[in-house]
Amino acid sequence: MTTLDTGFTLIRTATRRVASFHDYIWRRFNDFMPKGLYARALLIMIVPMVVLQSVVAFVFMERHWNTVTQRLSAAVVQDIAALIDVYKGYPQDKDRAQLRRIAQQRMGLVVDFLGPGDMPPPGPKPFFSLLDQSISKQISRQIARPFWIDTVGRSNLVEIRIQLDDAVMRVFAQRSAAYASNSEIFLFWMVGTSSILLIVAVLFLRNQIRPILRLADAAESFGKGREVPNFRPRGAREVRRAAHAFIEMKSRVERSIEQRTAMLAGVSHDLRTILTRFKLELALIGDGPDVDGMRKDVDEMAAMLEAYLAFARGDSGEQAQPVDMAAALEELRSDAERNGHSATVVFHGQPVVTVKPASFKRCLANLVSNAARHADSIAITGHRDHRYLTVTVDDDGPGIPQDMREEVFKPFLRLDDARNQDEGGTGLGLAIARDIARSHGGDITLGDSPMGGLRATVRVPV
Numbered sequence: 001m002t003t004l005d006t007g008f009t010l011i012r013t014a015t016r017r018v019a020s021f022h023d024y025i026w027r028r029f030n031d032f033m034p035k036g037l038y039a040r041a042l043l044i045m046i047v048p049m050v051v052l053q054s055v056v057a058f059v060f061m062e063r064h065w066n067t068v069t070q071r072l073s074a075a076v077v078q079d080i081a082a083l084i085d086v087y088k089g090y091p092q093d094k095d096r097a098q099l100r101r102i103a104q105q106r107m108g109l110v111v112d113f114l115g116p117g118d119m120p121p122p123g124p125k126p127f128f129s130l131l132d133q134s135i136s137k138q139i140s141r142q143i144a145r146p147f148w149i150d151t152v153g154r155s156n157l158v159e160i161r162i163q164l165d166d167a168v169m170r171v172f173a174q175r176s177a178a179y180a181s182n183s184e185i186f187l188f189w190m191v192g193t194s195s196i197l198l199i200v201a202v203l204f205l206r207n208q209i210r211p212i213l214r215l216a217d218a219a220e221s222f223g224k225g226r227e228v229p230n231f232r233p234r235g236a237r238e239v240r241r242a243a244h245a246f247i248e249m250k251s252r253v254e255r256s257i258e259q260r261t262a263m264l265a266g267v268s269h270d271l272r273t274i275l276t277r278f279k280l281e282l283a284l285i286g287d288g289p290d291v292d293g294m295r296k297d298v299d300e301m302a303a304m305l306e307a308y309l310a311f312a313r314g315d316s317g318e319q320a321q322p323v324d325m326a327a328a329l330e331e332l333r334s335d336a337e338r339n340g341h342s343a344t345v346v347f348h349g350q351p352v353v354t355v356k357p358a359s360f361k362r363c364l365a366n367l368v369s370n371a372a373r374h375a376d377s378i379a380i381t382g383h384r385d386h387r388y389l390t391v392t393v394d395d396d397g398p399g400i401p402q403d404m405r406e407e408v409f410k411p412f413l414r415l416d417d418a419r420n421q422d423e424g425g426t427g428l429g430l431a432i433a434r435d436i437a438r439s440h441g442g443d444i445t446l447g448d449s450p451m452g453g454l455r456a457t458v459r460v461p462v
Helices: 003-032 037-089 097-106 130-142 183-223 237-285 289-313 325-338 357-374 429-439
Strands: 109-114 147-150 157-163 168-174 321-324 342-348 352-355 377-384 388-395 443-448 454-461
Touching: 037 097, 037 109, 037 130, 037 157, 037 168, 037 183, 097 109, 130 147, 130 157, 183 237, 237 289, 321 325, 321 357, 325 342, 325 352, 325 357, 325 377, 325 388, 352 357, 357 377, 357 388, 357 429, 357 454, 429 443, 429 454
Parallel strands: 342 377
Antiparallel strands: 109 168, 147 157, 157 168, 321 352, 377 388, 388 454, 443 454
8 A cells, every 4th residue: 555545544534533523513513402493593583692792792891891991090090190299299288288179179089198007908809890900000000109999898989098108198089980880881771672672573483483383283183184173374474375285285185085985985875786786686586505605795795895995985074082092992892802802901191082083993993803803812002191192902813924014004915824814804904994093193013912912003193
């Protein structure tokens, strides 16, 4: 391997590592990000506002508040330095009356002179005081004498003591003269107005998100086979357009189901009429071995016709309503025991579930009858939580091979070897059951049962 190949290998390795690290960071970032549209929209509004206010506040604090405070503090210290020069340059003013008058009238300072020992010991510095830092810096630069300051003792005055040669000069200055005191007002107005605007934006955003949530609820209800009462397009133009599209799609689906149901009703009526004529003709012929065989064939044809029509018709026309699922499972258990099978029922959770009663009962009955056809013992278990209703039907029969568990849901498929189906079956029981479960927004899966046979699991959203 040449040096160039080694270099390309290292580059590819580094690129893969960088890409892997980028994917890891992105996944972690997505884990912390909110998943809802309302929360994400709020984040899109709040983050730029907070960033903008932070930048404005930082620039203001750094360029305006800090600079103005330093200049005001420098001016106050400069006046004090001038007073010290007057004190040293004009010793003829014994009682310092002129110095006090000039400081009071011209500089707005209250000056007093104390004995040499009236300098307090240095106190603890405030954790954060721009005024304390600025005045201390200016005194050290302009006066360069021992000093003591108190910026927190009084609310509107700042006390400064300077150690002179024969006395201690005490100066009281207005806090507003050395400190930009209107900065908090600026920050208060900035945060206050932003909070009010944010509250208004949140209220408007809720009104814009609500039609989207209603559309999602309507689509979810329609997917579960339930009616969507009092739904009409609302909100922004794009949301109304999506709502109109959903209503048109719903109407087309319902129209197609109605047309199919009407066609099947006509076909059922015609075929039943012919089968009825067959039965009448056979009744007029009389009894005999051949006639009995023909009657059996006609009865089997009628049963097969009913199964085909039930599969094609589905659960159209039935309205969803609350059903006591524990009582329904108990009824299935009683039916299985009347047919000579051992059956048990256990239900956990709130039993009342909104489903289409007849069709869902037929879905579960198909699973129970399928288990009863090939097993001696059946165990029915129901569980309802805040999201799903789950019903499992276990049996101790021969089961179905794993590679054929999806194939058995195909219409008209019969597994003669796997489940030893009788010849009278149409191969539509599981297909009808899955069709009903999916019309409720759920599904049916097959697996291994703890009893040694097959487990059929129905799960539908509540």
